[in-house]
Amino acid sequence: MQEGKKANMSKDNKLMSMSEAIDRYVADGDVLYLGGFIQQEPFAAAHEIIRQGKRDLTVSKCAALILVDQMIGAGVISHLITTFTWNPLPATAHCFVRALTKHAPRKVEIEEYSILALNLAYFAGALDLPYVATKTMLGSGFDWEQSNSGVKNRLKFEESPFTGERVCLVPPIKHDVGIMQVQRSDPYGNAQAWGMLGEVRYGLQSCEKLIICAEEIVDTDIVIRDPNRTLVPAFRVSAVVKEPWGSHPAPMAGYYDMDWPYNAYYEKETRTEELFREFMKKWVYGIRDRKDYLKLLGQDRLEALRPERFESDPVSYGRLTTHFGVPHA
Amino acid sequence: MQEGKKANMSKDNKLMSMSEAIDRYVADGDVLYLGGFIQQEPFAAAHEIIRQGKRDLTVSKCAALILVDQMIGAGVISHLITTFTWNPLPATAHCFVRALTKHAPRKVEIEEYSILALNLAYFAGALDLPYVATKTMLGSGFDWEQSNSGVKNRLKFEESPFTGERVCLVPPIKHDVGIMQVQRSDPYGNAQAWGMLGEVRYGLQSCEKLIICAEEIVDTDIVIRDPNRTLVPAFRVSAVVKEPWGSHPAPMAGYYDMDWPYNAYYEKETRTEELFREFMKKWVYGIRDRKDYLKLLGQDRLEALRPERFESDPVSYGRLTTHFGVPHA
């Protein structure tokens, strides 16, 4: 499955189906980063991972909502790196709780941080910095040195050589594969996103391989006309998947709202393992792909999630073609 | 001069003239961050600082071009934090060289880093992190511990408690006042910029007070319709100055090209202290403000610097007004 970095050149067309992307680039035992801070979650990709029966994945997700809960319930995750896992209703994420309290359907090792600490770990991973010192997490249960809490994480604590104060050291977290749903990408993987971006800039860059799922595939010209919106450049990307509505029931800025009642529905339908299996049969195992999923939801439900347009004004980056615009002797 | 943070509330109108902003917010002896990575340099602000005769400033500028050279030549800087200082032609920055080799017109202490290291120092300053560990700068002259080079900087070196490898520790650099010229701001200081942003995001945020100079003052609505472009939010900003062409001879993405021949002109006109004084009399001391400066340049010269428009497509962030877009029981 491993493909050399040289395959990811900037001008290779990397468009493929979701099933091909997951098959080629996600292997059993991989460490996965899943992008999207509540908005822009890669639901379509996660469902395909579950359908393909990937095993023993380490999943790293800063804000884990029902997407991670489903992956835990489906038994594909053996190790979870996160800051929280719940149903944003707010309500219990039942699979998560079953895994941690009853090891059902399997035991999941959990490695927890605060959001800022995990952002720093991704940042260190993206830049491959040896570590970053911070003043958060001290004294809490995450501070295993002081709290004797039984927490297992990668942090260390030491006295600052600058001031002597006690600091928390955050080492890099890196990933084999990163997956995120974005608003748009060109066929080569120049991916652009907007909205509330949480940890995704550094989460994505801490990955060896990247699968970009996009609401729309656009010409490179669109990217070049607004390069400040580019989240990752093409050479970092292994696969590009066109997958409209790929984040449902999570929201996509400018494209669809969160399907809020779905959170309540999910909470109710997953209270037992048996109920969860029924839920997954309907929404994941019993269908082939995202197109089937959208059919299940129905066009009316999708249309009702569309927001009004709320548009940015175009800005000009300026094009310069002459060598000296100004007169000179 | 010091004003409390509470003055900077989000809805105070902070529009004022350049001379008022510099008078109120820049004090003798202050540590100044000057933003703009080659593009978007605060020339108009620097000239006003020189005209007001500020003294003993520490100036921190990641990419120091002829703006810093002028400030050194004018004798307002006593300490310079930088990664390089030159005329991008490329040519010697004469005032910089005179200050370091001959202490003329005065001695300037220099504190140098690589660009990445200085970015990390600003990042640590913006987040107030105790330090960040990196693998750059090791073994070079900046590594005073190993090289015995006589360099004075804030770095420390230690063995990583994670891996035992030797690492360079970068502590925070913070500033009293930050100044940058941006494309647009609302009257409250919600400032937006685009183009090549170098270190400015973290440089600006490592400052107590901020003076935002803008090509255009826009309604807050323009900002809200594209909040991903916001560099600093209003509550961080002390003063907003409308100053079109404020970065000349440096470029402003979408507004004007670098006035390239000006670099050659400057090189020639500043080869001696006497020549430099003549230059400054014409371009800084002999005029009152930026309007006079633009008159000196002439409208033809300015017009010739304008680029063709090269526009982004508008994007929609989506407006949601209903509580549940989807039908539920």
Next chain:
Amino acid sequence: MPETREPVTLIEQMIVSAARLIEDKSVLMVGTQWPIIVSLLAKCLHAPGITICYEGGAVLDKIPDRIPFFTGDPVVNSSSALLGDSFDTLGMVLHGGRADMALLSAASVDRYGNINTTCIGDYASPKMRFGGSGGACDFGSLAPKTVIILEHDKRRFPEKVDFITTPGYLKGKDDRMTSGLRPNTGPHAVVTTLGLFHFYEQGEMVLRAYNPVSSVREVREGVQFDLKVHKDVRPLDPPSEKELHVLREQVDPKGMYLKEERLFKGKEVVI
């Protein structure tokens, strides 16, 4: 005063009492749940100049078109002066020392203001498991003043929480300093449906005021430890007409929080 007004609920008193703690022009880190409605109420009333920051990287400029259900709600996308990364808010505002106050909900709080949103029982093999920290540990670790807002319930107020998700004063203020947390940070107040608590001296929670429909005795019986009571303890002022009107009609007209409409409690949701 119109006769037909519905009576003030315990939740409304809690929200109003918490909102009154917010000073105008202050910079707030706002957590999910009660802090959302509390901060918006303050902004609509006495504190229009506050800056509201969410952990995902949003700095709000205006009251959103509808009340956010949580801080990641996409309605925030069209109401923000800045949208960026978590580094913009948790990093540069909070860790960077630019926030004045943090507002947090909590599952349980102990006498030193330590918050648990992680588990009941042993961490490695918990009896019950909650969501975890999110940004809460950052809020409580770094903010100059943390205000904790939760429904009063004896199970939520143990002598000592099973897991410190968010550090208060640990075993007392000295202990917080020893851990390396910065001076001049830590819990400022707890606001519940029954009372308002502040932290004094060694960082212990002290009852400062109580819901006028409750009593000191009821509040003391509603915690699992020997609660200290301030010598000047007093009843809280009930919500004014204006506070109540703005809260009910302007901030949450559909009862998303006030009537828990967003939770679909007891309602059938079929998809």
Next chain:
Amino acid sequence: MPETREPVTLIEQMIVSAARLIEDKSVLMVGTQWPIIVSLLAKCLHAPGITICYEGGAVLDKIPDRIPFFTGDPVVNSSSALLGDSFDTLGMVLHGGRADMALLSAASVDRYGNINTTCIGDYASPKMRFGGSGGACDFGSLAPKTVIILEHDKRRFPEKVDFITTPGYLKGKDDRMTSGLRPNTGPHAVVTTLGLFHFYEQGEMVLRAYNPVSSVREVREGVQFDLKVHKDVRPLDPPSEKELHVLREQVDPKGMYLKEERLFKGKEVVI
């Protein structure tokens, strides 16, 4: 071959020789001055799939509308697939381990590939002072392969530079490792107007090939140290017709670099 062609200049030979070192599909960190024209020539010729990154935060997607005068040139704004922060390129591409090669100009280089762009004489009281590092120290510290491009001039090749702005192999490869710099990083080649040099074993510069209009002897006389010569030393291939045509007509048609037009040498500039 048209008879009227202008002869190949030393600078052109240097640019073409350096461009040939660039592999297609590689990710490059490109410094200001010669690296700009070298990398664009390679992209126009045998290496269309390279990714060009500049220290200010630009990842180029296409050949700019005119040749950039330096890496911060605003012409880059309309030619980039990504514009961002220096962290995007120096941070995530270079320090993050995603770059294959870095291209640098230099004021002077010593036998171990250490670069000085800081000063002549003592750092604290220099006789002469240059601009300083910029991102050069980062390039040389972190890149798997650093290629250094400069005009040949004996003053530029001391036995030992006065200040190590950008670390090569310091006093030899072991010394580089001792400093903590990562294994598998360091100078790969030096390309000058007279020759091509590689680094072997203990990290010492060795003459690998020489400009066909020059000689081993001239090159050896053009450095201040006892230059080692590779046993298979050979003359460089002169620029092909195609290389020369693309360089002169497509990459730099106005002679901004090739004829130093951007420097206004000997020209009057009045404003």
